[in-house]
Amino acid sequence: MSDAKTPWGGRFTGTPGEFQQRFGASLGVDARLYAEDIAGSIAHARMLAARSIISTDDAVAIEGGLLGILRDIEAGTFAFDLADEDIHMAVEGELTRRIGEPGKRLHTGRSRNDQVATDTRLHAKREALRLFGANAAVRATIHRLAEDNIEVIVPGYTHLQKAQPVLLSHHLLAYSWMLARDAKRLRNAYKEADALPLGSAALAGTTFDIDRGMVAHELGFSSVIENSLDAVSDRDFLVDLTYACTLGMVHLSRLAEELILWSTEEFGFITLDDAWSTGSSIMPQKKNPDFAELVRGKTGRVVGDLTALLVTLKGLPLAYNKDMQEDKEPAFDAIDTYADSLRAVEGMLATLRVNAERMAEGARGGFMAATDLADYLAAHGVPFREAHEIVGKLVLSCEREGRVLQDFTHAELQAASPVFGDDALATVAIDAVVARRTSEGGTAPGRVREQLALATAALARDERWLAERTGSSAVRRGGRREGEVLR
Numbered sequence: 001m002s003d004a005k006t007p008w009g010g011r012f013t014g015t016p017g018e019f020q021q022r023f024g025a026s027l028g029v030d031a032r033l034y035a036e037d038i039a040g041s042i043a044h045a046r047m048l049a050a051r052s053i054i055s056t057d058d059a060v061a062i063e064g065g066l067l068g069i070l071r072d073i074e075a076g077t078f079a080f081d082l083a084d085e086d087i088h089m090a091v092e093g094e095l096t097r098r099i100g101e102p103g104k105r106l107h108t109g110r111s112r113n114d115q116v117a118t119d120t121r122l123h124a125k126r127e128a129l130r131l132f133g134a135n136a137a138v139r140a141t142i143h144r145l146a147e148d149n150i151e152v153i154v155p156g157y158t159h160l161q162k163a164q165p166v167l168l169s170h171h172l173l174a175y176s177w178m179l180a181r182d183a184k185r186l187r188n189a190y191k192e193a194d195a196l197p198l199g200s201a202a203l204a205g206t207t208f209d210i211d212r213g214m215v216a217h218e219l220g221f222s223s224v225i226e227n228s229l230d231a232v233s234d235r236d237f238l239v240d241l242t243y244a245c246t247l248g249m250v251h252l253s254r255l256a257e258e259l260i261l262w263s264t265e266e267f268g269f270i271t272l273d274d275a276w277s278t279g280s281s282i283m284p285q286k287k288n289p290d291f292a293e294l295v296r297g298k299t300g301r302v303v304g305d306l307t308a309l310l311v312t313l314k315g316l317p318l319a320y321n322k323d324m325q326e327d328k329e330p331a332f333d334a335i336d337t338y339a340d341s342l343r344a345v346e347g348m349l350a351t352l353r354v355n356a357e358r359m360a361e362g363a364r365g366g367f368m369a370a371t372d373l374a375d376y377l378a379a380h381g382v383p384f385r386e387a388h389e390i391v392g393k394l395v396l397s398c399e400r401e402g403r404v405l406q407d408f409t410h411a412e413l414q415a416a417s418p419v420f421g422d423d424a425l426a427t428v429a430i431d432a433v434v435a436r437r438t439s440e441g442g443t444a445p446g447r448v449r450e451q452l453a454l455a456t457a458a459l460a461r462d463e464r465w466l467a468e469r470t471g472s473s474a475v476r477r478g479g480r481r482e483g484e485v486l487r
């Protein structure tokens, strides 16, 4: 016989062996929910007392005991007993050891099914805010980099072939908008998690005259989940949060790929700081972009996390099934990996050196003013398809002779088409090519400044939303900040 501790001993004559205990346990993963578990229990006990389901003395003893456990866990002096199956049983068991009988009354009208759903939602809300803050920090760094390099020109690519020159700031801001959408998904995940399952008990509700609204208020939930079966079996909010992490990682991975590419000798557009690079154990000359590569690589893991979570939920009958215990490991992994990756990307962006000269050099090659020459002809009455053909031939001749479009003389252009006037040569100057793209959302400096102002305003709005939920501002619910542990 093992020393497995179960609260259901009454119905059993045998106990699970050590393997079963280890296989069934989740404490190693869900110990992370200790603060939420304790907050949920305190709110539940207060409500039970308010409804005279337990005595006020019992509720006070429970609250004191739980706060003591919280203190010990946070001080690092609490020794988790691995014979406990999960955080809920670890905390409740310890509470009873510490305060005796009142501890045994805590679980009245409650099940671990609504308890774990409540803890996980509280945790998802808190983590969504943490990630939201890290996302905002990266956007602020992108904006600073764009501002500092507002008129630096870089080749723009399609198919990774030089296409048209753009401002580096324009290129960087494209990532700011991606990350702004990621922030929207995090905010949505936060809102999806913001409803209370507790009070649903195992699946059908409880016979006690409980007050779910009071518990929701105590814990900072905006509403109470309407259907007890749905409440204990819904993990959509966790899928939403994991998906927000996944697409966020995909965006960081694309950015990481550009950092890797741009820091090659062949590109040389940027130099990563030594602190964000590694060397080789054999090749003395090497400086490798390991951290960018890891952001790119870890994206695969997080995509796997989302898949694992979705496949775990697929096909589960109502209501709670133990399969659902497998939700936390992938979700927590996605959250932590995304948080770390945001930090790594922020660090790399904040410290990299922009090699504006190399970028300008790159922008001169590749015939990137060809569209502008064709546009010139089209603006002077030549049908665009014909103009395209004429300029195509000019490019071909350049390529054969090892020249660039900027090498042409006025006479040579006129020979290709009499429509080319004196001002045609000016259109191939690279900064003129950029400056001419004044359409809304285009890369002309004025448009990019406008865009930077919009991105900055969007970030400021997001930062305000976050401050209302985490800051020491006046926005407090139930006397404490949302998501904050009761203490």
Ligand code: ARG
Pocket (backbone or CB within 6 Å): 026, 030, 085, 086, 112, 113, 116, 320, 322, 324, 325, 326
């Ligand atoms: N550790 C469990 C989980 O994470 C808690 C809920 C267990 N409920 C049950 N009926 N066995 O899902």
